[in-house]
Amino acid sequence: MPLSSLRERSIRWRVGGHLLLILLLIVVNLGSIGWFLTEQKHDGAAINEAGKQRLLVEQMASEAHLVGMGNMGARADLAADAAQFNRTLTALLDGNQSRGIPPAPPAVRDQFLSVRAEWEPFYIHIRIILEEPRTSTEFNESLQYIAAHNDQLLAASDTAVSHYERTFEKKVTQLQFLLVGIFGLDLLVIPLLFAFTDRHILQPIEQMAAEARTIASGDMDASITPIETTDEVGDLSKSLNEMKTQLVSAAQDAQRFEQAVEHAGHAIYITGTDGTIEYVNPAFEEITKYDADEAVGENPRILNSGQQSESYYDELWDTITSGGVWREEVINKRATGELFHAYQTIAPITGVDSDRAGFVAIMSDNTEQIISNQQNQVLRRVLRHNLRTELNLIGGYVQKLRNPSDDETRDAYVTKVENRIESLVSLSTSVDRFARTFKQGPHWQQELGATIDNVCDALEDRYSAAKFEINTPSSEVTVLANVALVCEEIVENAIEHNDRATPEVTVTVTVEDEPDPPPTVRIEIEDNGPGIPSEERQVIEHGEETPLLHGSGLGLWISYWMVTLAGGDITIEDRQQRGTRISIVLPRASVNTVPDVAVGGQNGHTAANDQTEDINNTTND
């Protein structure tokens, strides 16, 4: 049978064919063994019967002799034996099913025919003996014939039996050869079938299994060797190839999304259903200053700055657990303790079986933008208010100058206009200065001791009458805020508005090691002045902006924002005798809130010193 046509068939038919073939072999095997046994049994019976004929011949001879002697009783036996011999001989020649005797095989048939040839006259004589009276001539002649031909019949029977036996033995030998041949065929066909199955079914399946295992272990470059057949193996190979293509495409999609998330400019983090962080992208690390290792496993509340109410988080949780998307401006805290303004969206994500798989949060750091907006707004308002007021005055004065009553009046108004113009120039300078300062931010890092010394040195030069006392710690302490600006504003304010002949300012820096986290540093600025007016206190304690004409309030307002953004706190109290104490508490940058990032903190510290120099230079310009 041509192999190619077999290959086109399906494995079901092929395996079915194999089974049928094996079944056929079994049937042939069993059939031939059965036939062999049946033949043996029948031929055995025939040989047995033929053997018995010999005995009958001898009996009939002695019975005939007895009848001849006058024993008439032997007649019946002789008749029965003769009838039996006759029946058996016919059965041996023509076969007798009921007695299990097959017709004589052709080779033996002649022998039995010669037995019959002997038997037929013999039988006639027996009948004469049985029928004729003992005294008749025929009777005696027959008696003699029987006695004389008895041996011949015996010899013929013996020859027939031995011939039959020989024939039978030959046949058995032939049958044995046949059986051996059939077993030989079995031994040939079964391994062939196995080899065929192995080659066309097992081997391809094993190969595909091995290739699939390689792919399953993550090697996407491994290929599935295509098997170009139309049977199930071919189908399987084709399906596996398609599956691999799909898998590669899905993996590429997933990789592309992963790349997108990894390179996104916004912080992205994914949490489980209980809110535990499972993934953060590099932008998250950059914005929050938490390493992925630190953030994963934590709750997003590590970002809680305390600036939102508790109900904010309840509301957030309610929204996202009921399938909604949370969008909100929020003030969060970095690992360094600084605060940052974030716009964040949090949305539930569902798994393939539409169960909730967790939440994804996307967060942008809007701090610079928000500060810039607030600063612009405030500057715009202050500028507008002051400009309009000054212009109102200048306009009024110019109107007066149109028709001056006398030279003295005119000179007075000209002076007034000049003063107003000067005031406008100073306003412009002040606004410029703050705009510049904020452009540098908000990523400040300054070392406290050196910064405060520099600021106070510069102020000492400007205000020679003032007395300074500076107490800074011997160790280096870095903070993430423009302390130079804050100190300059507050100290300058303390001296400017001091009504004493010798204004006194004390600046004390204390490293607070007690610690409820995060570790902090306290800066106290004390003066002996008249105290800060209530409206300016509002500025510094609550960040409220009031219309202040001379820009000093602007400095206080900016100080407030600087400290708040750095995650710190600023308070004002009156001193017991006289004067004011302003306390600023800031988180220390040189020690991080998370203990394991001491190395990162150390690096930051070094960078901080360089930057401090830069800022101080700028400030002193």
Added chain:
Amino acid sequence: MTDAPTSPDADTPTVLIIEDEQDLADLYAAWLQNLYTVRTAYNGEEALTHLDESIDVALIDRRMPGLSGDEVLGHVREEEINIRITIVSAVTPDFDVIGMGFDDYLVKPIDADELRMTVERLLQFSKYDEQIQELEQLVATKTALESEHSHSELQEHHKYQQLRDRIETVRVKVDDTVANLDDEPVERLFHNLTTNSPESTRQGGETR
């Protein structure tokens, strides 16, 4: 507080200037002192001590340290002191001015003529019916808003719509009363009040 040096007549109306910038307060005083009895207050607290029925018109700066102009105005309306009030401020009117109850709103810088005309106009109001005064206050608020916001911005704001509805309601009431008036300034005023709708005026505001 500075009493005007020339206040010859006891019947001369009294104007109170409330302005924290002293030079500016003095300038306003200089502009007005030949026509009215002028008093000045340099902060909100000082202003409160002078705010009584003896004052006819008050000029209030909104932004002042301590007690703000808004709070001073609130005090006057709360105490129901019968004074005509104009805001003189560098702050542009936003929607928070609705319900403040000023009679006019001037944005700095202003000149002498503008200030004098405003005071004169407000002095006229004090002679009139309360309903017309309310109508004037409402229209002044609306006008102040329209000067600073585009038409579409205004339309989106429900408070502005409420303001317009209220103006319509008061205007209908005034209709009955005004029929009896034949005084020329009142007719002119009423003419202004009834025709001053956002669709017909302040086109400039819409195109900003």
